[in-house]
Amino acid sequence: MTGADTLRRWALALPAVVVITLFSILPLGVVLVYSFLTPGDFGNVKWIFSTDGWFSVLFERNIFDDTIAISDANIGILVRSIVLSLITTLITVIFGLPTAWFIATRPVAQRNFWMFLITIPFWTNLLVRTIAVQEMIRSDGVFNRILLGLGIIHEPIQMMFSNFAVLLGMTYVFLPLMVLPVYAAIEKFDFRLAEASYDLYASRLFTLRRVILPLIRPGVIAGSILVFVPSLGAYVTPRIMGGGKSMMLGNLIDLQFGQGRNWPLGAALSITLTVLVLLALIWYTRLTSGRKERNHG
Amino acid sequence: MAKRSFDVTRLPGTAVLAVACFVILYIPMAILVAYSFNSGKVIGNWEGLSLKWYGSAIHNQAFLDAAINSLILAVTASVVSTVFATMAALATTRTEKFRGEGAIHIILNQPLMVPEIVLAIALVIIIGQIKQMTGYNGLGFLIAAHTTFCIPFAYLPIRARLEGMDLSLETAAADLYAGRFYTFRRVTLPLLAPAILSGFMLAFVVSLDDLVMSDFLKSPGQDTLPTYLMGELRRNLTSEIYAISSLLLLLSVLIVAGSWVATRKKD
Amino acid sequence: MLDIRGLSKRFGYGKGEVTALHEVSFSIAEGEFFTLLGPSGCGKTTLLRLIAGFTGPSGGSLVLDGKDIAAMPPNQRPVNTVFQSYALFPHMTVGQNVAFALEAQGRPRSEIDPAVDKMLTLVQLLHLKNRKSSELSGGQQQRVALARALVAKPRILLLDEPLSALDMKLRKDMQIELKRLQRETGLTFIFVTHDQEEALTMSDRIAVMSGGHVQQIATPRELYDRPANRFVAGFIGESNFLSAKASAGVVEVGEGRVALADAPDGPVTLMIRPEHVVLSANAPDALELQATVAQLVFFGTDTHVHLVLADGTRLVARVQNALHGGQSLNEGERITISLPAKALRVVRDEEVAA
Numbered sequence A: 001m002t003g004a005d006t007l008r009r010w011a012l013a014l015p016a017v018v019v020i021t022l023f024s025i026l027p028l029g030v031v032l033v034y035s036f037l038t039p040g041d042f043g044n045v046k047w048i049f050s051t052d053g054w055f056s057v058l059f060e061r062n063i064f065d066d067t068i069a070i071s072d073a074n075i076g077i078l079v080r081s082i083v084l085s086l087i088t089t090l091i092t093v094i095f096g097l098p099t100a101w102f103i104a105t106r107p108v109a110q111r112n113f114w115m116f117l118i119t120i121p122f123w124t125n126l127l128v129r130t131i132a133v134q135e136m137i138r139s140d141g142v143f144n145r146i147l148l149g150l151g152i153i154h155e156p157i158q159m160m161f162s163n164f165a166v167l168l169g170m171t172y173v174f175l176p177l178m179v180l181p182v183y184a185a186i187e188k189f190d191f192r193l194a195e196a197s198y199d200l201y202a203s204r205l206f207t208l209r210r211v212i213l214p215l216i217r218p219g220v221i222a223g224s225i226l227v228f229v230p231s232l233g234a235y236v237t238p239r240i241m242g243g244g245k246s247m248m249l250g251n252l253i254d255l256q257f258g259q260g261r262n263w264p265l266g267a268a269l270s271i272t273l274t275v276l277v278l279l280a281l282i283w284y285t286r287l288t289s290g291r292k293e294r295n296h297g
Numbered sequence B: 001m002a003k004r005s006f007d008v009t010r011l012p013g014t015a016v017l018a019v020a021c022f023v024i025l026y027i028p029m030a031i032l033v034a035y036s037f038n039s040g041k042v043i044g045n046w047e048g049l050s051l052k053w054y055g056s057a058i059h060n061q062a063f064l065d066a067a068i069n070s071l072i073l074a075v076t077a078s079v080v081s082t083v084f085a086t087m088a089a090l091a092t093t094r095t096e097k098f099r100g101e102g103a104i105h106i107i108l109n110q111p112l113m114v115p116e117i118v119l120a121i122a123l124v125i126i127i128g129q130i131k132q133m134t135g136y137n138g139l140g141f142l143i144a145a146h147t148t149f150c151i152p153f154a155y156l157p158i159r160a161r162l163e164g165m166d167l168s169l170e171t172a173a174a175d176l177y178a179g180r181f182y183t184f185r186r187v188t189l190p191l192l193a194p195a196i197l198s199g200f201m202l203a204f205v206v207s208l209d210d211l212v213m214s215d216f217l218k219s220p221g222q223d224t225l226p227t228y229l230m231g232e233l234r235r236n237l238t239s240e241i242y243a244i245s246s247l248l249l250l251l252s253v254l255i256v257a258g259s260w261v262a263t264r265k266k267d
Numbered sequence C: 001m002l003d004i005r006g007l008s009k010r011f012g013y014g015k016g017e018v019t020a021l022h023e024v025s026f027s028i029a030e031g032e033f034f035t036l037l038g039p040s041g042c043g044k045t046t047l048l049r050l051i052a053g054f055t056g057p058s059g060g061s062l063v064l065d066g067k068d069i070a071a072m073p074p075n076q077r078p079v080n081t082v083f084q085s086y087a088l089f090p091h092m093t094v095g096q097n098v099a100f101a102l103e104a105q106g107r108p109r110s111e112i113d114p115a116v117d118k119m120l121t122l123v124q125l126l127h128l129k130n131r132k133s134s135e136l137s138g139g140q141q142q143r144v145a146l147a148r149a150l151v152a153k154p155r156i157l158l159l160d161e162p163l164s165a166l167d168m169k170l171r172k173d174m175q176i177e178l179k180r181l182q183r184e185t186g187l188t189f190i191f192v193t194h195d196q197e198e199a200l201t202m203s204d205r206i207a208v209m210s211g212g213h214v215q216q217i218a219t220p221r222e223l224y225d226r227p228a229n230r231f232v233a234g235f236i237g238e239s240n241f242l243s244a245k246a247s248a249g250v251v252e253v254g255e256g257r258v259a260l261a262d263a264p265d266g267p268v269t270l271m272i273r274p275e276h277v278v279l280s281a282n283a284p285d286a287l288e289l290q291a292t293v294a295q296l297v298f299f300g301t302d303t304h305v306h307l308v309l310a311d312g313t314r315l316v317a318r319v320q321n322a323l324h325g326g327q328s329l330n331e332g333e334r335i336t337i338s339l340p341a342k343a344l345r346v347v348r349d350e351e352v353a354a
């Protein structure tokens, strides 16, 4: 390709590149810089270098005697974010995989209908869907009303603002993200391989473990990354379902820039979250490109 | 019929879990819609069937303003991002590798790799400064932010389509003395149109869906539908929230149905 | 060992109902190389899938070693299949593919490993044991499929057009290889093909199928010499058909007549193979007819002589090419031909799909 051609192509891509550089990459760089500054008195920062922001991601200094201790609050939230995201991913696999299998094994004419049912929640506003699950478990929501009405309980069960509520909310809103790629993988699955497996004396379980799962694995992995990444960075759902009691990293970051008035800590937490997401994405790319190599090599 | 024959596509338990999945997905939404027809003011406290809260919503100026903001944002951001994404996709496909191609690809996907909350915070820092320096407070900031995170959503389907496209068609057109622009207008663009449309739809819905970015960046009076809804959720829990939610739900059903009809016709 | 009685299969229902098999019955003996031969869509695969257990019959019974297996799921039937597409597990090595059946049966490792090696040796693929199955040539995949299906020593091996994806040369080699394997293992094979030559060269017995019916079951020799009906005669080898009138054991075609003991009175169809048509008048005990030479087609070892009879019927005769010219015919020439009574067969019309 000639130099002029390369230039022409760069020019064509330029508007998009500029917009993203200005409004995404550059601001991210600023966040990185801020994480090494000193908190201002009323929010914002003072331009004095400091590693306190990063330090307080994991530790806290006692203001009276200057002793250093592990920051239980921050680490708790960090661990909760990762664990809840992993559990969300697991639950969406448990429901999403059979659903995708169910849809992919319907007659072709029916599949569109079932996929339609999956795509509607997928395209529906996240906040609306979160409000919908919230209604189910609010203290005077559907479940409590039913249980009270049946006389099973006499006082509403407090389900909101707990890990359970966050988990329920995230599972609910991210479930369609699992079904779509797994469905695509199962649709490509050659059912003659399942026939071959049964022909060779395999049971249903053996066929599932040894033939079906290994072959639809790419779809499950793609679905897992599609659920895990937004779960880890979730903000809206944990805010509504978990409130101040069951915070995730996204909410902690918000807190530091708001009431906490510790922007460098917020910035350091933001970078931490981004790095965690990138690690997950790198793990995913490794996994998928590794398979390609093995297939060709 | 004879004895039930062995079905290789059957896995015991999948049907039960699948039905459970659909029930889980739809029951909460169904209940939300049902409560939107509640005449009572307190959400979830059923007092009888009525369209009262829909009426109240469409006479609610704050809601209407938010809807208009959302629409302006979604239209502007999706149009601009689709145009930019199409250009970028054309630049990075149908060619041998060129210097910087990989970089362009990574830059265009970058917003997808960063959690929304992080991007929102990052923009708050920068835009806060600009607001102070320039005194400008308009919708421009929101438009820029929305355009930014919409670009990858528009870029992905368009690029995928271009990569799968038969290069020989363009070569054939060029062979028939068609100029570069003529080829683009008569051959490439029509073939690309469905992908551009789906890229646009994706960008539109993603912009409409956004709560985090708008909530952090909005100036007073710039509520979008999600931020307005979030505010109401905090301030006054009335059945109107469910009516507005139901309207948004209806909108997505219409969008999905519309895109299905559109793609079906093409096949 | 395998008895199939009145086996039928219908797909769909109501207006869309298709009958793929009409009350098919036959028995297969231990160690037999049995072939299902017929044109595309005649129900060969359907019959095989019924035996393997991938679909259930709409009627009839399927008895293996005295036990009705019609309701038995495929993973319990002592029957294995070599699929037309091979259906090798793409994520497994050759060795893992071959070991699959034994692992599924829960056999101990100490039994599996030597069995797999033995099987791979038998199909001459031991050196590729650790190769991914997706990285094999067509012929190698074929052998792996064979080894995989044989390793658990099935009572019957089902092969659905196993050679159709291979090129001519490989196909001939595999035909010999398959036959060798079958002899060595002494297993019963049910082999599906639509290639009559393949069927004739390999099989102990052949079932010729068409339209979901079995038209004839016989040895290759018998099928060729005594086709039961017009379909079989036309499908196996090349044939000439003539309309004739028969009465009291004498058949009459135009001006010619000859005694044919087994001809029923009335109009009949006669069949004769091209190599049995004699291009001269003085054959004893033969039907003599006048014919015009329409075309001569040279085939190397022999020449096909296309003839037209007075009533417009077309016949083909095949004559060996002698070393030095031999008889010289010219296109357009009128000659007398004779059809020896020994070579003439009365054929019935075939059963057709209802």
Ligand SMILES: Nc1ncnc2c1ncn2[C@@H]1O[C@H](COP(=O)(O)OP(=O)(O)OP(=O)(O)O)[C@@H](O)[C@H]1O
Pocket (backbone or CB within 6 Å): C011, C012, C018, C019, C020, C038, C039, C040, C041, C042, C043, C044, C045, C046, C047, C194
């Ligand atoms: N699952 C099915 N549903 C409906 N009809 C079917 C089905 N499978 C087969 N058939 C029909 O049954 C008939 C026999 O099909 P079968 O596959 O057994 O033919 P075949 O002899 O194997 O042909 P080929 O040589 O092309 O493989 C065909 O008319 C086919 O259309």
Ligand SMILES: [Mg+2]
Pocket (backbone or CB within 6 Å): C044, C045, C046
């Ligand atoms: Mg077939």
